[in-house]
Amino acid sequence: MTIDTTIKDLLANQAMPKQVKIVEVGPRDGLQNEVPLGLEDKLGLKDKVALINSLSQTGLTVIESGSFVSPKWVPQMAGSAEIYGLINQINGISYPALTPNMKGYELAKQAGVKEVAIFGAASESFSQKNINCSIAESLQRFEPIMQQAKLDGIKVRGYVSCVLGCPYEGDIDVSKVAEVAKTLYRMGCYEISLGDTIGVGTPAKAQAMLAEVAKQVPMEHLAIHFHDTYGQALANIYACLQLGVSVIDSAVAGLGGCPYAKGASGNVATEDVVYMLNGLNIEHGVDLTKLAQTGAEICKALGKVSNSKVANALLASS
Numbered sequence: 458m459t460i461d462t463t464i465k466d467l468l469a470n471q472a473m474p475k476q477v478k479i480v481e482v483g484p485r486d487g488l489q490n491e492v493p494l495g496l497e498d499k500l501g502l503k504d505k506v507a508l509i510n511s512l513s514q515t516g517l518t519v520i521e522s523g524s525f526v527s528p529k530w531v532p533q534m535a536g537s538a539e540i541y542g543l544i545n546q547i548n549g550i551s552y553p554a555l556t557p558n559m560k561g562y563e564l565a566k567q568a569g570v571k572e573v574a575i576f577g578a579a580s581e582s583f584s585q586k587n588i589n590c591s592i593a594e595s596l597q598r599f600e601p602i603m604q605q606a607k608l609d610g611i612k613v614r615g616y617v618s619c620v621l622g623c624p625y626e627g628d629i630d631v632s633k634v635a636e637v638a639k640t641l642y643r644m645g646c647y648e649i650s651l652g653d654t655i656g657v658g659t660p661a662k663a664q665a666m667l668a669e670v671a672k673q674v675p676m677e678h679l680a681i682h683f684h685d686t687y688g689q690a691l692a693n694i695y696a697c698l699q700l701g702v703s704v705i706d707s708a709v710a711g712l713g714g715c716p717y718a719k720g721a722s723g724n725v726a727t728e729d730v731v732y733m734l735n736g737l738n739i740e741h742g743v744d745l746t747k748l749a750q751t752g753a754e755i756c757k758a759l760g761k762v763s764n765s766k767v768a769n770a771l772l773a774s775s
């Protein structure tokens with residue numbers, strides 16, 4: 458494979474960031490897929506609130522905490538409004554929620570949410586399965602959210618799913634990823650998160666995708682969101698850090714998956730990301746010990762072993 462000149466240029470000119478922002482998505486992306494359908498109440502509201510409150514004590518500055526989507530589609534997120542009423546929101550921490558349409562936006566606003574995320578895809582089939590409309594229709598639905606959010610002073614983040622592959626279509630053209638990312642950015646999203654929804658990416662592909670998107674959206678407005686299905690997430694993150702990206706999505710204990718991407722495993726574990734960043738001397742502001750304790754608590758509530766190798770190693774050595 459010939460290395461794209463853009464990647465060569467970025468590698469030559471771009472130092473690793475000195476500091477990164479970690480966007481914790483465990484309470485949303487994680488929990489939306491941890492509890493099997495029909496057993497949603499296995500994990501009580503109390504456990505979810507305890508998770509978010511505990512994450513708030515770790516130094517994280519963004520904790521995605523809920524999703525205002527149809528409860529018929531994703532019953533696991535049905536209690537999001539109550540959650541926002543019960544958590545202790547700390548100054549300086551943002552607690553965004555996903556909103557697929559105006560109905561979700563209004564419900565989120567009523568619940569006191571101060572930052573929302575809209576989510577599109579680079580794959581037509583995934584868009585249909587996930588939000589029941591085409592990519593173009595989804596972008597149209599986001600327009601009124603952007604307009605209202607501007608009036609309300611609510612920040613909007615944008616997601617692009619399936620950036621390195623789709624469970625229904627297979628390979629995805631990087632130009633499609635760049636096009637959707639550019640549209641969301643131009644609409645006013647302050648940050649675009651590039652989601653490897655099914656965790657099929659590898660470092661060279663991740664770099665090629667990121668370099669292509671960075672031609673359309675400034676690198677400082679891009680985030681990376683890797684699921685770890687094939688165990689490539691940390692390698693992909695390292696490869697993308699080399700190109701200068703400085704926002705990383707991850708989930709404590711590697712919780713989760715995606716309800717509309719069968720077989721997709723959880724996001725990369727926040728503990729593993731933090732441990733790697735410590736080794737690279739990249740600042741992130743997160744206390745690994747507190748984070749691992751939080752991960753252990755939610756795993757206990759779920760009755761599962763953590764997906765974080767670092768958390769398991771720390772536990773074994775304590």
Ligand code: HMG
Nearest residue numbers: 525526527530531557560561587588589616618619652654
């Ligand atoms: P639809 O069925 O086409 O919607 O679903 P509709 O407008 O026809 O409404 C149908 C019913 O849903 C109506 O209720 C609406 O009121 C209700 P009914 O009359 O039947 O009783 N409804 C809602 N209820 C609550 N909140 C709402 C809402 N909207 C409509 N916001 C819809 C379209 C988008 C609603 C549906 O497809 C949906 O909720 N999808 C969400 C799927 C989802 O949450 N997926 C997971 C998140 S994405 C992800 O994980 C990827 C990411 O992590 C990045 C990555 O990894 O790549 C972000």
Ligand code: MG
Nearest residue numbers: 486652654715
């Ligand atoms: Mg995800």
